[in-house]
Amino acid sequence: MKIKFLILLLAVCNAWHAQTGNIKDHSLEKRTYKEMEQDFYSGGAEDLNSKRYIAEYYLKKARAEKNTSEIAEAYVMLHFDQPLPVALKYLDSLQTITKNSKENIYPARTYLLRGNLYFRTENLQAALNNYLLGLKFAKEKGYKRQIAMANISIAYLNNYIGKHAETAKTLRHYAYNADYMNESERQLLKLNLADAYIEINKMDSAYILIQEGLQNAEKNNDKYGRHQNLGLMGYYHLKQKKYNAAIDDLAPCEKFYFDKNNQNKRNQNYTLLYLGQSYEGLRNKEKAIGYFTRIDSMVLKTNYLYPELRQVYMSLINYYKVNNDKEKQLYYVDRFLKVDSVLDSQFRYISREVPRRYDSPKLEQEKESITNELQNRKTLFYIVLSCLLISHLLFINVYFKYKKTEKKYKKIAQDLIQSVNENKADKEYEVKDEIMPLHLPEESHDDKASKVISEDIVQSILKELEIFESKDQFLQKGITLGSLAKKIKTNSRYLSEIINTYKGKNFATYLNDLRIDYAINRLANDKKFRSYKLTFIAEELGYNNEQAFTLAFKKRTGTPLSIYLKEIENMKLI
Template sequence: MIWNVFFQAQTNNTEKNNPEKRTYKELEDEFYKALPGDTNNSKSIASSYLKKAKSENNTTQIAEGYVMLHFDEDLPNALKYLDSLQHITQNSKENTYPARIYLLRGNLYFRNDNLQSALNNYILGLKYAKEKGNKRQIAMAHISIAYLNNYIGKHEETAKVLRHYAYDADYMNETEINSLKLNLADAYIEINKMDSAYALIQEGLQGSKKSKDVYRYYQNLGLLGYYHLHSKNYQKAIDGLLECEKYFFTNNSGSKRNQHYTLLYLGKSYAGLQEKEKSVDFFRKIDSMVLKTNYIYPELRDVYTYLIDYYKENGDKEKQLYYVDRFLKVDQVLDTQFRYISRELPRRYDTPELQQEKEDITNELTKRKSLFYIVLSLLLISHLLFINVYFKYKKSEKNYKKIAQDLIQSVNEKRVVKNKEPEAGQEIHPVENTENSEDKTSRTVSEDIAQTILKELEIFESKDQFLNKGITLGSLAKKIKTNSKYLSEIINTYKGKNFATYLNDLRIDYAISRLATDRKFRSYKIPFIAEELGYNNEQAFTLAFKKRTGTPLSIYLKEIENMSSN
């Protein structure tokens, strides 16, 4: 069953009396919110809309007027309005045409149960929508064709399409999404996904209450009746469906589709309770409506077979023969439609869609293949780079180990200190004993002062005062009773390095020796060792160690342990 969604018009009497003074938007809103069956009001609004558009020579709005007018006309007149629409839009640059015309014709034929013509127009609408790249129209065509699939029993395929457009298409508006969910719930019932169907129906009931959308509420209530019928909760189904009957048959507030299916579900529910007379009453009402409207749908077979069996049991051959004749006529129409849709849908829709899907998949696979080779090439390059880095690291690691081993060996052999004490009476000469440095020193610092500062530095080194935290050039100069300039020049000249390097080298040389000889000291955590050596943090210590020795601290410690255990 396919449900239609409309909204009740809410306008004041003053506006209704002067429709042509209102905007196109106001007229459209009132028209599309009108209830099904309220044809007089709808036609009046549509006529005023078209009159206003023609008086203003507004081609776009004239087209909209033809669209609005065709809804409440019989098939021949409605087709004339759509022909007028086609004529006035034949040179339109909008990407909605001509697809819109074919989709509207398809809907018109669908409402009039000419499913063959409906399918033909949907296929054309889809073709032109794809040519113009109009994704909304493509969606409408797919959805309409999905309803035809539902008609021939392909409920799984119907549910798949409706689910996609209800949840994954951000270009569908709220009204369209509500309609999709209503029909999706119906498809779920057909494929026995009852929990999913129930959740959607409850969502529809609550949403319609919140928005005060009475028509939508009764549509969902009718579908809830079908849910209970399918679940064999016949009395629950009847309770809700009787409310729907009262609403849909009052003041033309329901479409013929709603009216037919409400009676159908009531008849089947009473049949489930074995209340045959009540069931027959509803089924006879349906037959009477079919005779008036010629509205034919697949479930009518159930209606007529039930009536035939009922009158056969009661020995009423005249009525039995009548309903046999009715059944044969209806069945012939259904069979013709079913055979046409069953044959043409796969040929004209499923196959082209599959071919397009195949092409899309092929293109996607080609892209993936290209991407695969790109990724593979990148992985290969990365792997080669990794191997290169790995072997460089291994080579570096080997060098690091050799340096560490040499340092440990040197400590074990000499228990070295940074600067040797000179023999008694021997003068200390600068490391860089160049002519320029001597001339520079002699000009700035006298030999007596230089010797005094150097002796103070010997004390500074021998007593491990360089381990104190926060030592600066200024603080050390003050301590040894000289100035920063003299101290800096003596260290640069006699030690061959600046103050910062001098201090770092003393600390690291101390660390090299003590770590190699003091098991307890090297058992401490690195941050503690760094603090003991006068560094502010672990990182400063490890960087200074690597710079001074040429090997990382971690490898030096590891080699100490390795050599100690051998």
């Protein structure tokens, strides 16, 4: 099938149709290389002679300065719009001078430019060979933009042999995912993508892109871009058999492309082709044959061949056969055979070489990439599996430790409850020695106390402490060593000494132990008290908050309060 639109050039898309002042009127002597490049590529020159003047001066300056990089750029400029032999000589010079270049763009740039040159002169075999070499060297240098250009160019050749879906896939990728493409390049990609969509019958997608192109051309006052999209809209309507709409779109294109300032053989040929096919659809044979005859004349003049020419010549042959014009019928049969022979040769070569030299290596690369990805996934799977196994083992270990600790806590709680049951008859609260060590040996009490405090005072304080304990005065909130000493009419030093000597602990521990021992007994025997919220229970026991109570309980008993309460319920004491 067709490749209607110009391929993206590696260096830049050169615009030949700008209307500005003649560059010869300006001195180039003081201009930088960059400024001259901008004039050459942006259309700052009015005509080809002005562009050639820039390129020749560019080369002269670069040679005088012995600037190899800029000499190479001059050869690129000079090869444009030259006859094939001359253009090839400039590119050969480019290849020679950049042979030892360390720039990433070489040697791939040379091969891609040469591929574009062969493509424009219809030598598709040579174009493909150079695109493949350009792709090879671009991949070696890792230059994404050149890789993209090569892949896009080969996609157009795939379109030529009917692989429209593959072409659309490649163009779509670079049109929307390549941030190194400029806006004009993306618009050209979308134009060709719309054409591929029409070929694979994705008409809605094609229409959206064509409308976008028309709006963009209107916004930028781009007449050339407008007529490119208008011509494609004509093809869109032709495929939908809306022949009059197609003619309305294509008629302005015919006028535009045959103007001397806008001539392009591809656009001219396809505009005439679609007009002829539209009139053929309307059964206006004479009008259609008029366009097809003009196409044959252009082919003879330019030798520009494309697959749809077979349809053109078959229509001409059938027309003159019906009209019994043997001479013209024979002429167009001969023309058909010559054109078909060339097209067939190109088609067979591209059809054979693209799969062998492009698709297969690409598939091998994809296979390697997939294999590596699967291997990485496998490695990741084993790592994750190992982590899960380790986590599982750690969980099991923690679980068994927890169960072991829980069993220990339950045993302590059960012993506490049993101790409460054994001391119901107003016995002193006691907890097993290994759980609640309460007293120091008493043999040295008298000796220790008598050294600093008289026996009468000792006995008096001990009696007051007995009252303090028996009447549960330790449940009052805010009790301190000083406040208790004042209450029992002694001083803090005496009280602290007596508690340390006779109770075997400091005041804070003494107070906490009394409260927790009380809690142990009351929680086990008082169901209503046990049903209260822990915040209330903590306040009843003289603690400021629930946390202080639960921490004191575990420190005193060796088991959490929650397990103690649970065991009380399990043993059904009440």
